[in-house]
Amino acid sequence: MGKKELGLLVLVLVIGAITTALNPRFLSAVNLLNMANLIGLFGVFSIGQGLVIITGGIDLAVGSIFALLGVVFIDLLANHDVAWPLALLFVLVGGLLIGALHGLLVTRAKLQPFVVTLCGLLIYRGAARYYTGDATIGFGYAEGLESLTWLASGRSFGVPNPFLILVVVSAVMAVVLHRSVFGRYLFAVGRNEEAARYSGIRTGLVVAGAYIVSGGLAGLSTVLLVFYTNSVSPSAFGSFYELYAIAAAVLGGCSLRGGEGSILGIVLGTVLLQILQNLVNILGIPSSLNFAVMGGVILLGALADQELARRAKVGVVARA
């Protein structure tokens, strides 16, 4: 565990302790399980976002991908009697393909990631709303979804399945990012693309890979989120979620300059964000202040991080 993750963990514990002191219900089983569920839902796609940010890019399209894949997913199940494994596969592959498209546009057409995914954000949202005529779509009388419903929103050993899915996804992604050749290339390309190219790394492929993973995890998250809400209102579903993901990744130590970050950090960032949301509810702070609290804490975190980095640097110089 690096210094950044440790600092974040301390912050999580301190804020948790303060909230508990103010309202002991924070630690009640119901509240903890509810939070675990939300952490699972938000954590999965935040990890994808983190990988993209490590390459020095950004993925603004995730929220709109949820809406588009979400309406198609429900439509397949409710109106076209598609078997759920097929519908699930469709959504996962759809996410991967959208990611691949973003990757191609960034690495081959050399467009800026911000522009590519901003256009994605607008296009997928529009497509989703057009698909249902802007109407909310639900499962209706779709049958045979019991096992999928359980997988995506049930519990195992009393723990919400989305949380367990996050544990599995983050374990796999931690190995990919921190132990695999691909992960090493991600850091190298994100930190110094020129040197990576001089080392014979196919930098375009590596960057595109990050977008593909982000798209695939967005596909997986779509299914989890659909079963959390049970219906999709295409104009609101997943709206702003890309910003939660970016916030979690940045809080977790991913630098927008690229080349920095860890899976543990991103997960802890997600945890902190959900605690902040929860704290607003549980302490009776007006929920309209929700975003303001989140923004304030991220800003303070960024300032503290900058200050620590500066002091560390001064320390090195003083010793030299």
Added chain:
Amino acid sequence: MAAPLLELDGISKSYPGVKALDGVSLRLGRGEVLGLIGENGAGKSTLMRVLGGVVRPDAGRIGLGGRDRAHLTVAEAQAEGVAFVHQELSMFDNLDAAANVLIGRESLQAGPLRLVDRRACRARVAPLLQRLGADFGPDAPVSRLSIAQRQLVEIARALSVDARIIILDEPTSSLTLSETDRLLAIVASLRNAGTGVIYITHRLGEVVACADRVLCLRDGQVAGELPREGIEHAAMTRLMIGRDLQALYSPPAAAPGDGGLQVQELVTSAFPDRSASLHARPGEILGLAGLVGSGRTSLARAMFGIEPAVGGTILLDGKPVQIGSARDAIARGLYLVPEDRKLSGLVLDMSIAQNVTLPALAGHSRMGLINPASEMRAGEAQRAALRIKAPHASVHAVTLSGGNQQKVVLGRWLSLKPRAIVFDEPTRGVDVGAKGEIYALMRGLADRGVAVLMISSDMEEVIGVSDRVAVMHEGRVAGILGREDLSEASVLRLAIGAQA
């Protein structure tokens, strides 16, 4: 003679491991053009940085504007009317010519908002451009101007601050002949208006054409001065060189073999209408000399697939190879130690071991997962073999000195199977001790049968280390010199394009 505009006296400046300037004195009078010559690394740039207030000298006196100072700040230099026209033009190409000339000193409108008064700005700049004979107006966007035209914008900027001393640093390196003539005419008109001009160039013909006096630097010292009537090629070349560099040389263990790295009629995008051919044989160090911008680095980048060649053939051990990316080159055992190790060579905040294994991770991984122990062993092996000064291979590259960083870049290729290695400025920013180690490593590689191509702007290095030297001039190989013909004079003659 009236009091000089500028008098530098005994200026010295040391960096760790090098004495960049050692007691340099220089005078410049009103309406005088001083030609400043010397090889790459002789100290010209450092001296001009002292004059611009960017570098603070360790010792010496700067007499400027009737005052003596120990050092200048950038603001003081500007206030005393010192203006630079840079080698690499520093312009805002998203703005028009007038905005570039007046940047920071714009005419403002009356009124509370103090908006920029574009019309007044253009009116101020128009006569300056006219005086320089510019064929474009003050509203021309700089992005559409040629390099020669941009240079006029820079000179107009100098005129707009009433510069008394204008320093032209390699002003003609990207100009055509007729553009050069026009620039020389402008220099003459500046002189007639009483401006003092310091004209830095490698092109001795221009010095003959425009200078009133020549000052030559060598190894950070004044090598000599020539009055107007003494300015001629032979005298200047004599001043620029002057040491016996043969002593550094360590001969190869065996005669060079066949094969190695060969390029035939290679055309790079930097010089699309020129082609270069050369042959580095296994077992020898082929030096590649030439002035900055003569196409050496473009050639190296083409061979290594960074900017693939647009024509010609690359052969490795006699067989033509297609190199479309660095990956292709590495797969064939053709490696590059790049010119800028911080930008292109290393990922600075990765460890020594991670940097060493970066191009060869397949050899340290199974099923896509890195074996950290194997990686660390490779890093440790290179740290020990190259005597990289760090306690452990897990140390981050950013904390190492220049010489040790260069060894890490080298270690990456030594851990593979090199057939040919191109070194681009292998000892730039490397201290003297590490230089010797790097030369020994290069010789060791050659003796192992590797073809070594060494690009260098350091004459001492070119002559002291190479078995043969190819000299480039404006995109083509102007000549190849064997060990017996190797001297600073012979290399320099080819590099500046003088007829033999």
